[in-house]
Amino acid sequence: xxxxxxxxxxxxxxxxxxxxxxxxxxxxxxxxxxxxxxxxxxxxxxxxxxxxxxxxxxxxxxxxxxxxxxxxxxxxxxxxxxxxxxxxxxxxxxxxxxxxxxxxxxxxxxxxxxxxxxxxxxxxxxxxxxxxxxxxxxxxxxxxxxxxxxxxxxxxxxxxxxxxxxxxxxxxxxxxxxxxxxxxxxxxxxxxxxxxxx
Amino acid sequence: xxxxxxxxxxxxxxxxxxxxxxxxxxxxxxxxxxxxxxxxxxxxxxxxxxxxxxxxxxxxxxxxxxxxxxxxxxxxxxxxxxxxxxxxxxxxxxxxxxxxxxxxxxxxxxxxxxxxxxxxxxxxxxxxxxxxxxxxxxxxxxxxxxxxxxxxxxxxxxxxxxxxxxxxxxxxxxxxxxxxxxxxxxxxxxxxxxxxxx
DNA sequence: CCGCTCATGTAACTGGTTACATGATTTA
DNA sequence: TAAATCATGTAACCAGTTACATGAGCGG
Numbered sequence: 001x002x003x004x005x006x007x008x009x010x011x012x013x014x015x016x017x018x019x020x021x022x023x024x025x026x027x028x029x030x031x032x033x034x035x036x037x038x039x040x041x042x043x044x045x046x047x048x049x050x051x052x053x054x055x056x057x058x059x060x061x062x063x064x065x066x067x068x069x070x071x072x073x074x075x076x077x078x079x080x081x082x083x084x085x086x087x088x089x090x091x092x093x094x095x096x097x098x099x100x101x102x103x104x105x106x107x108x109x110x111x112x113x114x115x116x117x118x119x120x121x122x123x124x125x126x127x128x129x130x131x132x133x134x135x136x137x138x139x140x141x142x143x144x145x146x147x148x149x150x151x152x153x154x155x156x157x158x159x160x161x162x163x164x165x166x167x168x169x170x171x172x173x174x175x176x177x178x179x180x181x182x183x184x185x186x187x188x189x190x191x192x193x194x195x196x197x198x
Numbered sequence: 199x200x201x202x203x204x205x206x207x208x209x210x211x212x213x214x215x216x217x218x219x220x221x222x223x224x225x226x227x228x229x230x231x232x233x234x235x236x237x238x239x240x241x242x243x244x245x246x247x248x249x250x251x252x253x254x255x256x257x258x259x260x261x262x263x264x265x266x267x268x269x270x271x272x273x274x275x276x277x278x279x280x281x282x283x284x285x286x287x288x289x290x291x292x293x294x295x296x297x298x299x300x301x302x303x304x305x306x307x308x309x310x311x312x313x314x315x316x317x318x319x320x321x322x323x324x325x326x327x328x329x330x331x332x333x334x335x336x337x338x339x340x341x342x343x344x345x346x347x348x349x350x351x352x353x354x355x356x357x358x359x360x361x362x363x364x365x366x367x368x369x370x371x372x373x374x375x376x377x378x379x380x381x382x383x384x385x386x387x388x389x390x391x392x393x394x395x396x
Numbered sequence: 397c398c399g400c401t402c403a404t405g406t407a408a409c410t411g412g413t414t415a416c417a418t419g420a421t422t423t424a
Numbered sequence: 425t426a427a428a429t430c431a432t433g434t435a436a437c438c439a440g441t442t443a444c445a446t447g448a449g450c451g452g
Contacts, residue, residue, distance in 0.1 A: 024411075024412095025317075025319060025322060026411085026412080028322075028323075029322060032325065032326040032329075035326065035329055036325070036326060036328070036329075041430085041431070041432090042431085042432075042433095043430065043431050043432075044430095044431095046431095047430090053314065053315055054314075054315045054316075054317060055310070055311035055314065055315075056317040058412080058413070058414095060412070060413055060414075060415095061432075061433065061434090062412070062413065062414075062415090062433090062434075062435090063411080063412050063413075065432065065433055065434085066411090066412090066433090066434090067411090067412095084430085084431095086420080086421070087420065087421060087422095087430065087431075088420095088431085089430080089431060089432085090431090090432085102326075102329070103329065106323055106326055106327075106329060106330070107323065107338060107341075108334060108337045108338045108341050109341065110320075110338070110341050110342055110345065112253070112345065113253035113319070114319040114320055114323070115320060115341075115342050115345040115346060115349070116251065116252075116253065116345065116346075116349050117251055117252045117253075117349065117353075117370055117373075117374070118252075118316055118317065118318050118319070118320075118373065119223075119252060119254040119316065119317060120316045120369070120373070121223060121311070121312040121316075122308075122312055122313060122316075122369075123366050123369045123370065123373075124223060124226075124227060124366075125226075125304055125305065125312070126362055126365050126366040126369060127230065127234070127362055127363060127366050128230040128233065128234060128300075128304055128362070129304075129362045129365075130234070130360070130361070130362050131230075131233055131234075131300070131301065131304060132304070136306060139306045140305060140306045140308070143305075143306050143307065143308050143313075144308055144313050147308065147310065147313040147314065148313060148314075151313070151314050151315065155315075162328070163328070163387070163388075163391065164324055164325055164326070164327045164328050165325055167324055167327075167383070167384050167387060168321050168322075168324040168325050170380065170383060170384075171318070171320075171321045171324060171377075171380045171384075172315055172321065174376045174377075174379065174380045174383075175315075175316065175318070175321075175373065175376055175377075175380075176315070177376070178372045178373055178375070178376035179369075179372075179373075181372065182368065182369045182372045182373075185365070185368060185372075186365050186368075186369075189361070189365060190361075193361065222439075222440095224439085224440080239402085239403070239404090240403080240404075240405095241402060241403050241404075242402095242403095244403095245402090256440075256441070256442095258440070258441055258442075258443095259404075259405070259406090260405090260406075260407090260440070260441060260442075260443090261439075261440050261441075263404065263405055263406085264405090264406090264439090264440090265439090265440095282402085282403095283449075283450090284448080284449065285402065285403075285448060285449060285450095286403085286448090287402080287403060287404085288403090288404085
């Protein structure tokens with residue numbers, strides 16, 4: 001009977017070393033926040049994620065607090081008690097190990113799934129647009145376009161001081177433009193298809 | 199003491215009705231596959247996801263098989279045994295309820311998180327590019343650009359027969375173009391920044 | 397007869413969500 | 425003094441991953 005790899009995967013809670021996997025986006029992002037915004041509280045990490053327009057970052061307490069705790073167990077961060085006025089809080093700082101792990105997540109080298117095709121729920125739905133009636137299809141496209149245009153306005157009026165924040169924002173704007181242009185193409189094609197059928 | 203909503207969330211395995219949440223992307227996509235590709239096996243749903251270039255769709259058996267089972271428990275699909283030659287398999291078909299649930303996932307109406315800003319691990323990393331040295335930064339951009347160009351070629355040579363498959367593919371191509379153009383902008387900006395510093 | 401594809405599953409785990417819960421301090 | 429903000433957490437749950445496991449039929 002073959003000896004499985006499973007044997008090696010000892011529960012990580014018992015501070016034994018299991019096979020270390022690649023950092024998740026949340027992990028990398030929290031480490032990054034700590035790198036970029038100095039020593040700060042779990043609360044402020046959380047607030048940053050809550051502020052983000054992307055629904056990717058739920059910023060739920062149930063994710064952030066345990067994550068920071070795990071980081072500390074693994075020696076990626078250190079925490080010290082601090083007083084902000086009369087109020088106490090824990091400030092987290094990256095350790096050398098944490099910086100290493102962050103750097104590992106950030107790349108280079110970039111793993112394929114970071115660079116290649118991104119998940120897009122709108123594109124996913126496009127495969128199934130045939131399930132809608134012509135009328136519903138138009139409604140679908142119209143509603144998507146309207147939401148995207150509103151979204152674009154928001155992005156274009158928002159500002160970022162830091163160079164790379166600004167470049168990331170530029171990326172979001174470009175993507176939104178591209179999605180709008182794509183929806184235009186979709187609209188044209190389905191309109192053509194309809195007139196061809198007549 | 200306030201009566202929590204928790205009380206309502208009775209375990210769904212015991213065929214009691216809990217608050218029904220919005221379908222996940224996987225759920226919607228599997229229902230969609232069943233809608234689009236007629237009665238088919240869990241295996242073929244799985245294969246389709248394994249073929250997909252997007253890393254979003256792991257197509258792990260541990261996701262698909264239990265999902266189809268849950269669908270059947272909830273009355274969203276029906277299954278019947280079928281023979282393909284001498285080999286037996288279960289063919290799943292959408293029920294009326296399943297079509298309803300699919301339609302609900304597909305929209306319209308579209309929920310904001312479907313339309314608004316998509317998660318992009320490359321854009322996420324952009325916020326933290328300041329953590330790299332100038333040299334590493336160039337390597338980062340160069341490697342991303344190279345991978346994206348290769349990716350674009352793949353997309354441009356791949357074909358789709360069905361209209362909406364083709365439109366979805368067009369979307370992926372447009373996104374890749376936009377990401378490449380964005381990386382060009384990034385490269386220009388950081389080059390300008392460097393020369394300004396001299 | 398070997399290896400590939402078709403075909404179906406399960407057990408253990410884990411990362412993250414939802415919802416609950418608390419309390420101090422600041423500001424209107 | 426009421427509401428908002430700062431601040432920290434936990435318990436229950438769940439969807440999805442990883443890895444294991446099995447077996448029939450088919451093509452070379």
